Amino acid sequence: MKDLAVHIKSFGCQMNKLDTALIASALQAAGFRLTDDVKEADAVLINTCSVREHAEERVYSHLGHLKHLKQYRPDLIVGVIGCMAQRLGDKLLEHEAVNIVCGPAQIPQIADLLREALVRAPKRAVVTDNIRQGGQDSNAALEEFESTYSAGEMPGQAFVRVMRGCNRFCTYCIVPYVRGPEACRPPEAIRQQVKRLADGGTRQVTLLGQTVNSYKYQSGNRTWCLADLLDMVGQVPGIEWVRFVTSYPYDEFYEHILGAMANSAKICHYLHMPAQSGSDRVLRAMNRHYTAGRYLELIERARAVVPDIAVAGDFIVGFPGETQEDFEATADLVRKARYKNSYIFKYSPRPGTAAQKRLADTVPADIKQQRNVELLAVQDRVSAELNQAFVSQQVVVLVEGPSKRQMRSDECETPSRALQNVEGRPAISPSKVQLVGRTSTDHIVVFDGSPSLAGSFVRVRITQASPLTLFGDLQP
Numbered sequence: 001m002k003d004l005a006v007h008i009k010s011f012g013c014q015m016n017k018l019d020t021a022l023i024a025s026a027l028q029a030a031g032f033r034l035t036d037d038v039k040e041a042d043a044v045l046i047n048t049c050s051v052r053e054h055a056e057e058r059v060y061s062h063l064g065h066l067k068h069l070k071q072y073r074p075d076l077i078v079g080v081i082g083c084m085a086q087r088l089g090d091k092l093l094e095h096e097a098v099n100i101v102c103g104p105a106q107i108p109q110i111a112d113l114l115r116e117a118l119v120r121a122p123k124r125a126v127v128t129d130n131i132r133q134g135g136q137d138s139n140a141a142l143e144e145f146e147s148t149y150s151a152g153e154m155p156g157q158a159f160v161r162v163m164r165g166c167n168r169f170c171t172y173c174i175v176p177y178v179r180g181p182e183a184c185r186p187p188e189a190i191r192q193q194v195k196r197l198a199d200g201g202t203r204q205v206t207l208l209g210q211t212v213n214s215y216k217y218q219s220g221n222r223t224w225c226l227a228d229l230l231d232m233v234g235q236v237p238g239i240e241w242v243r244f245v246t247s248y249p250y251d252e253f254y255e256h257i258l259g260a261m262a263n264s265a266k267i268c269h270y271l272h273m274p275a276q277s278g279s280d281r282v283l284r285a286m287n288r289h290y291t292a293g294r295y296l297e298l299i300e301r302a303r304a305v306v307p308d309i310a311v312a313g314d315f316i317v318g319f320p321g322e323t324q325e326d327f328e329a330t331a332d333l334v335r336k337a338r339y340k341n342s343y344i345f346k347y348s349p350r351p352g353t354a355a356q357k358r359l360a361d362t363v364p365a366d367i368k369q370q371r372n373v374e375l376l377a378v379q380d381r382v383s384a385e386l387n388q389a390f391v392s393q394q395v396v397v398l399v400e401g402p403s404k405r406q407m408r409s410d411e412c413e414t415p416s417r418a419l420q421n422v423e424g425r426p427a428i429s430p431s432k433v434q435l436v437g438r439t440s441t442d443h444i445v446v447f448d449g450s451p452s453l454a455g456s457f458v459r460v461r462i463t464q465a466s467p468l469t470l471f472g473d474l475q476p
């Protein structure tokens with residue numbers, strides 16, 4: 001077979017990036033070559049996200065470019081995979097550019113689908129009809145795929161999914177409809193996967209799940225929870241740091257997880273626990289099973305057990321019926337929770353969700369935008385204050401690599417660049433460049449050093465802080 005080149009593009013969350021990395025690894029094992037250059041690719045795969053409308057719009061715009069490219073390259077194969085493929089199925093084949101549609105449960109078939117398409121260029125969709133029915137066979141195939149291929153995205157770091165799907169049905173969210181029901185992976189499969197990763201040089205593992213803190217697995221007469229997994233992964237030789245995302249604010253296993261964090265130097269002091277809103281009325285309409293007061297209690301408990309824990313949140317502004325008073329309750333929660341950072345999203349109705357079916361999208365676009373900016377400003381003040389406390393401290397940092405965007409500490413950071421400050425211009429000097437890394441608490445640290453430090457742990461003395469970034473000097 002001719003050397004076939006595949007270009008893969010990923011739009012979406014960490015789960016989606018993990019799928020992309022697994023697919024890339026599987027395609028290489030099947031004899032395909034990966035390329036960064038669309039122009040030389042025989043096939044382009046787009047891994048899609050459906051969580052917000054904006055993500056889907058970006059995919060359509062990309063498909064528009066590919067349609068144009070196909071006028072000159074009619075043999076080019078285009079595949080759409082992931083959540084949008086699951087949501088739209090066959091309908092996506094109506095787009096002129098699209099040859100293959102492959103749902104998240106069918107990714108183990110991707111190499112075969114590509115080969116078939118490259119030989120005969122058909123249009124074909126493989127998507128589960130009812131993803132919420134799950135099924136042993138599909139789970140077994142996904143489990144094998146997951147544990148066979150590896151997904152180290154950055155030097156020294158890897159993501160490991162511990163559970164798939166979600167059962168919570170927050171009214172705004174499409175995830176339960178496109179990713180299917182909750183399914184927890186066996187601890188032994190996770191341990192073996194982490195061991196292989198550690199043998200290959202991985203030092204930090206991030207355990208992934210939509211509601212990762214609800215992980216539960218019955219093995220013989222033992223019930224495993226996330227705390228047990230964290231301990232188990234921390235004991236794999238070579239693993240230095242273990243983290244987990246994303247947590248749902250609820251009680252079960254909470255003390256165990258915090259206890260594991262307090263007792264093991266390997267479990268990072270970081271909790272990503274979305275609140276979504278600070279208004280009890282809105283939380284009820286979102287089908288989130290807690291009040292703002294209860295949520296704050298959970299954070300207080302975390303700080304009592306792990307005093308330096310850093311907490312990150314997610315918020316949706318402009319949920320149907322959100323009043324100014326509701327929004328102020330959210331701003332109040334952001335001030336009280338003292339998040340390290342918050343990811344803030346404008347509500348967008350997702351087809352098939354309870355909110356889209358039953359609640360009118362009443363908050364005008366300009367008000368959503370205004371609330372988004374205001375909430376970011378509230379968060380920025382909190383972040384700036386918290387980050388200031390790091391100045392003149394030494395921190396341990398796992399180096400990600402050269403910061404693609406060369407930053408100055410006096411540069412003003414706009415909130416929209418939140419946590420994306422690694423984009424932009426490449427580093428200039430090869431011997432010493434601006435590096436970016438993260439602390440165990442997930443704080444971003446920028447400092448000068450050799451690119452060869454990527455994937456290792458270093459000490460940095462913090463000299464300056466802005467709301468999103470700590471700046472410092474590498475210590476010998």
Ligand code: 5AD
Nearest residue numbers: 172173274314315316345346347348
């Ligand atoms: N509109 C806006 N934001 C959403 N999120 C999920 N669904 C929607 C939606 N329909 C946000 C939530 C979630 C994050 C991954 O995306 O804040 O935590």
Ligand code: SF4
Nearest residue numbers: 166168169170173175
């Ligand atoms: Fe979506 Fe809620 Fe599940 Fe998170 S917990 S994936 S917001 S349904």
